[in-house]
Amino acid sequence: NGPAASTPPATCEIPASTITSSGVSDRVLYSRMAEGKSENFKQRLNGVIVERKRPRIHLSDLHTDILSRIISLLPLKEAARTSVLSNHWKNIWCSQENLVPMNFKGFWNLQKLKLVYTNVSDEDMQTLVSNCKFLEYLGIINCGMLTRLRTSHPFNQLKHLQVESCTMLQEIELNFGLTKLEYEGPLIPLAPPGPLLMTNVWMKLSDMHAALEYIFTKLPSTLPRLEMLTVNCSELKRTTLPEKTVKFMYLKHLRLELTFCVRTRKADMFDFACLLEAAPLLETLELH
Amino acid sequence: MAAATDDAGDSNEMIRVVSSDGEHFEMPEAAANLSLVLRHMIEDDCADAAGIPLAVVAAKPLAKIVDYCTKHAAKSSGLTIEEAEELKRFDAEFIEVDTDMLYDLLVAADFMGVEGLSKLAVQRTADLIKGKTPEQNRETFGIVNDFTPEEEEEICKENEWAFQITKPPSRLC
Numbered sequence: 001n002g003p004a005a006s007t008p009p010a011t012c013e014i015p016a017s018t019i020t021s022s023g024v025s026d027r028v029l030y031s032r033m034a035e036g037k038s039e040n041f042k043q044r045l046n047g048v049i050v051e052r053k054r055p056r057i058h059l060s061d062l063h064t065d066i067l068s069r070i071i072s073l074l075p076l077k078e079a080a081r082t083s084v085l086s087n088h089w090k091n092i093w094c095s096q097e098n099l100v101p102m103n104f105k106g107f108w109n110l111q112k113l114k115l116v117y118t119n120v121s122d123e124d125m126q127t128l129v130s131n132c133k134f135l136e137y138l139g140i141i142n143c144g145m146l147t148r149l150r151t152s153h154p155f156n157q158l159k160h161l162q163v164e165s166c167t168m169l170q171e172i173e174l175n176f177g178l179t180k181l182e183y184e185g186p187l188i189p190l191a192p193p194g195p196l197l198m199t200n201v202w203m204k205l206s207d208m209h210a211a212l213e214y215i216f217t218k219l220p221s222t223l224p225r226l227e228m229l230t231v232n233c234s235e236l237k238r239t240t241l242p243e244k245t246v247k248f249m250y251l252k253h254l255r256l257e258l259t260f261c262v263r264t265r266k267a268d269m270f271d272f273a274c275l276l277e278a279a280p281l282l283e284t285l286e287l288h
Numbered sequence: 289m290a291a292a293t294d295d296a297g298d299s300n301e302m303i304r305v306v307s308s309d310g311e312h313f314e315m316p317e318a319a320a321n322l323s324l325v326l327r328h329m330i331e332d333d334c335a336d337a338a339g340i341p342l343a344v345v346a347a348k349p350l351a352k353i354v355d356y357c358t359k360h361a362a363k364s365s366g367l368t369i370e371e372a373e374e375l376k377r378f379d380a381e382f383i384e385v386d387t388d389m390l391y392d393l394l395v396a397a398d399f400m401g402v403e404g405l406s407k408l409a410v411q412r413t414a415d416l417i418k419g420k421t422p423e424q425n426r427e428t429f430g431i432v433n434d435f436t437p438e439e440e441e442e443i444c445k446e447n448e449w450a451f452q453i454t455k456p457p458s459r460l461c
Contacts, residue, residue: 073411
C-alpha cells in the first residue's frame with residue numbers, strides 16, 4: 001500500500017514552464033519561478049550536483065496569505081519583530097489585520113493604549129477594550145477601518161479617550177467613568193449611556209457647521225459636570241441659542257479657537273454673550 | 289493495487305495522481321477527498337486511470353501528502369482518545385522535516401487545498417521562527433536583509449516594545 005513510487009530522482013525538477021492547464025494558481029507559479037531563479041537551480045540545470053550550503057527555500061516567496069497566517073500564530077512581540085527581517089516582511093506585518101490573536105485574554109496590566117494608523121476592525125477594537133480591564137487611556141489615531149467605537153463596557157476604567165482622524169467613524173458610544181475626551185474630526189454623535197461625569201472636553205471639528213450651537217444645545221444634558229471645554233472649529237454664522245437651554249452648571253473654563261470663514265466679518269464679543277448665559281459660573285473665557 | 293487498506297471511505301476506488309516530475313501515486317478516494325482540488329476533480333469525473341496531474345507538486349512532497357491524507361482519512365470520524373493521541377503523534381513526527389520540505393509542503397498543501405496539513409505546516413513554520421533573533425531567522429529561511437542599517441534601526445525604534453528583552457528583576461545586593 002502507500003504510494004506507487006516514492007523515490008524521485010534527485011535532479012529532475014521540471015521548471016514551471018511545463019505546467020499544464022490543470023488549474024494552477026498564479027501564486028504557486030510565481031513561487032516556483034522565483035525558486036527557479038535561485039543559484040542552486042542553475043547549478044542543477046548545468047548538470048552539476050553541488051551540495052547545498054544555503055537553504056534552497058526562500059520563505060519570502062510564499063504567497064502573502066501564507067506568510068500572514070504564519071505571523072498570526074506568533075506571539076504579538078515576535079510577530080512585530082518579523083518586520084525587521086526585510087521590506088517584504090515589514091509590509092506583511094504592517095498589513096496584518098487580525099492583530100487581536102485568537103483566545104485573546106486581554107492585557108491585564110495595560111493602562112495606556114495608543115493605536116496609530118492601525119487597521120483595526122470594530123469587533124477587534126471591542127475585544128481589545130473589553131479585555132483590557134485596567135485601561136485608563138485609549139488613543140485612536142488614523143484608524144481608517146473603524147466605523148463605530150464602543151467604550152461603554154461594564155467594569156471599564158477608561159478615563160481619557162482620544163480620537164483623531166478616523167475618517168470612517170460614525171458614532172462613539174462613551175463609557176460612564178470617562179472624565180476627559182479629546183476628539184478631532186467631523187461632528188458625529190457621541191452616545192453616552194446617560195449623564196456622564198466627564199469634566200474635560202477638547203474638540204477640533206473639521207466640518208463647517210454651527211458647532212457651537214450643537215455643543216451648547218445637545219451636550220449639557222449628557223455632560224452636566226463639564227468644567228473645561230475647548231472647541232476648535234470654523235463658524236459660519238453667529239451663534240444663537242434657544243432661551244431655555246439646559247446649562248453647563250459647572251463649566252469654569254471655556255476656550256474657543258475659532259476660525260471665521262467669512263472675511264468681512266470680525267469676531268464680536270456679543271456673539272458669545274449667549275454662551276455666557278449657558279454657563280453661568282464661567283470663570284475664564286479664552287478667545288483665539 | 290488492491291483496496292485492502294481502504295477501510296475508511298464508502299468507495300473502494302483508488303485515486304491516481306501524477307507529480308510534476310511524472311511520478312505516479314495512488315490513494316483511497318477518502319484520502320484524496322481531503323484535498324479540495326482533488327475532490328473537485330473527482331466530482332467532475334476528471335479522475336481517470338491516467339491519474340490527475342499536479343503540475344506544481346513534485347514527487348517528494350507529494351509522497352508526503354499522500355501519506356498524510358491516507359493516514360487522516362483512515363482515522364477521520366469517531367476517534368477514540370487513544371486514536372486521537374496517535375494521530376497527534378503522527379502529525380508531530382510527520383512535520384519534523386527540513387526547511388526545504390517544509391516550504392514545499394506549505395506551497396503544495398495550499399495549492400491542493402489540504403486544510404489540515406496547511407495548518408500543520410504553518411504552525412511548524414511559526415514554531416521555527418519563535419524564540420530566534422532576526423539574524424537567525426534570515427539564515428534559516430533564506431531571507432535577504434534589504435534594509436540599510438539606518439532603516440533597520442528606525443524599525444527597531446518604532447517597535448521598541450517588541451525588541452525589548454524582559455530582564456529578570458534585579459536583586460538588591
